[in-house]
Amino acid sequence: MSPASTDPQALSWYEASARQRVAALADPGSFREFLGPTERVTSPHLPLFDLPRAFDDGIVVGRATLDGKPVLVAAQEGRFMGGAFGEVHGAKLIGLLRAALDVRPAAVLILFDTGGVRLQEANAGETAIAEAMRAIADLRAAGVPVIGLIGGRAGAYGGGGLIAGTCSRLAVSEGGRISVSGPEVIETNKGAEEFDSRDRALVWRTMGGKHRRLIGGADAFADDTVAAFRAAALDLIARAPAFDLATLEAEQARLEARIARFGDCRDATEIWARLGVNDPEAVPAMTTAAFDETAARVEEAHHDAR
Amino acid sequence: MESLTFRHTTRKPLPGAVQSAITGVVASGNLEVLLERVLPPDACEVSIETPVTGYAAVWEAVVADFVARAQPGGLRISINDGGARPDTVSLRLLQGARLMEA
């Protein structure tokens, strides 16, 4: 065990703010922000609810270089309103994605950290989700890879989970979660017997980074450091899949096969066992190295269609 | 929401040439502090938006102590508060001043 370190390369992704993530992920000093905090483009809705605003509405967007190559970056701040999409927040992401169609960067990176749509600006938020998905489809069709990085405390939930599903590739850490309905929502609607949201081990088994990686819902598993996410992003940009009819049909077929193969499982450990993991109970406690070895042996984890 | 503004005269300008900086996050018990070097070198203005009402006297004391200590001449400081405690506010203000001095 290494002692505490203030080395930016070892900076915990989970702990870092959106701004810290972007600054440490990009080549040093290369990040240029669009609509930064001094421009004060803030939510017009939150004051009506007596809620505080953030100068960047909870998302940092801009351009940078990654290993010398130009990229566009969006990073959500999961601690401001759970990273949720509001009107301005969504518009900043969509604007960035549409700009990418013009400037054709080497990739667009989305650093997800969101619970979904902001209740107070739900219509604008939901619209933003749909528009973001369309913009990503256009970008991928134009050959620009869109890479999602997921390892913040809010995960990628709600509309954020949907957008993540449209990305070319996803990297996730152990603490990262990807899903649509959150644990509390499921418990509220289906009861604690169906899903106990306070059983955090269950939550992570079902929605967490390791599970998503094993079933192929994410394409890379990263340590919880900015350096590891940077390495994963570089790797994933280099092997983004084609975005064509064949890929989409393969994806549909794969989803159908997945429900047929695992639909009766009561717990993620049963799925892992069917995937051929020798000791499913040991997965949550595995180190990254041991887990990478395990994932390497699971065929489902390696697939261009998610 | 309560809006507060405090204006101070400083003995000297804050050293450094950074034009703007931001620190902290608007979250429960936390705040964000945006600092901009846009005022005359002997002036400092701190404006606050907070959902917690009735603490004007505490804000006034925290800001006065910060100004006396950091001498942040030239800065306009804007705070979005998420219900932070005074010690957190002091810490963020000092963190912000350090970023501007870099």
Added chain:
Amino acid sequence: MTDWRSEARLRDERLAAGRAHAAGKVVPAGAAIDLLEAILRPGDRVCLEGDNQKQADCLARALAACDPARVHDLHMVQSGIVLPEHLDVFETGVARRLDYSYSGPQGGRIAKMLYGGQIQLGAVHTYLELFARYFVDLTPNVALIAGVSADRDGNLYTGPNTEDTPTVVEATAFKNGVVVAQVNQIVDTVPRVDIPGDRVDFVVEADRPFYVEPLFTRDPAAMTETQVLMAMMAIKGIYAEYGIARLNHGIGFGTAAIELLLPTYGERLGLKGKIATHWALNPHPTLIPAIESGWVKQVHCFGSEVGMDRYIRARPDVFFTGADGSLRSNRAFCQTAGLYACDLFIGSTLQIDLMGHSSTVTRDRVAGFGGAPNMGSDPHGRRHPSDTWMKAGREAQTVGDPLLMRGRKLVVQLVETFGDKLVPTFVERLDAMELAKKTGLELAPVMVYGDDVTHIVTEEGIANLLLCRDADEREQAIRGVAGYTEIGRGRDRAKVEELRSRGIVRRPEDLGIEPLDADRALLAAKSIKDLVHWSGGLYDPPAKFRNW
């Protein structure tokens, strides 16, 4: 002729009545109510084991279900009022009088019932006081205790949470009382004998394992920069200066931050081996990095902690363990150790007044004391010196023959100036005084009295109360670290600066600490997962603390 054996005869009657529901000593869970109705007599003193952690919950449910026509007016003498059933018995009339020590989760309800007259309160005690009274004037007639397993002869294995059990059994079994134990399972041979079978009269096989709450797990992910700053000040300004080797920590996030700063900040200050080596402490998961880094020589525990069993088994040089390998805890002995053998107690509180009195009471809750008043007090019966104790004594007392001087235990309050929801920690008058009036308590429930407190650490600085020479200095020293609370803003600034020049009030910069360096990166573990890694996978945290 004087009857010298009336208690023993009564005991025989109780046993005979109880045996109707038992096979040997073993009683099925379904017969627990019948057993209790058979052995209990109206007005009995009963200890229903409710410890800080372990709960005899199956027997508590059975007692609450007893027929009040048969079992009534009991006098409950137990350290913890923790489960709802512990108070239900007062609503049904099964119990009437209460002497206890700690009532954390039931603090609100107990206050209401005291106010409504449903409970006749003897006193609220510290653990050691209540244990002491078990042997003087509150000896139980019947003890209802909890263990992990028992054999058919009643030999009892308590598991790592031995806690109060030996004390309760000692007082009951050797004074003509009846001891009933609930266990998770009956086995042929217990892993180790914590209570010999001849002290246990009946064994109830519980319907489910007894409940234990993870009270001492603090998630490093929730620690703030302010807590890191205060931990740095405590380590540099108190631990290093007094050379504190033998100590006890409270359960707050502030002290947990100190534990996590030992292998990083403490190491950097060159303090390893010089401070924090011998502990009276529950097995805090946040102590794992310090243990793994070789800071900790040994730890004696009041109780255990959920998820720490495998780790403790693998570190017998550090912890007290039985022949079976598992932890042996003992609240009475560990409280005594904390009182007499530790040179420092440091803990948090909710309110501190201008004299330094502190209380964890809020207006509508009687939370009780637990062990903090014993840990957080200067034991006048102490006679062995240590460098730490003597240095503190010299600071407190500057005149007189050194040979007649006594040392001082360091009692440190580690508090943030504002608590949750911007509630100030420093107040003119403790809520405890209001509560005492309302509920008719003769003593206000003060956790640590002002004359026992030696230092107050806040994010603003350290106040050394040992060096204060009069009440006014003391008040200004307290105001001088009270931050932006009304108490703090009401300080005499010139006086506080004078105290600062004498080292009575010390700011972070006076200690060579830059507040902006107080970064979470200094924490040896930033998450529960980090603690698992430090433990080599031996620590198995409860599900609610996991995010993997």
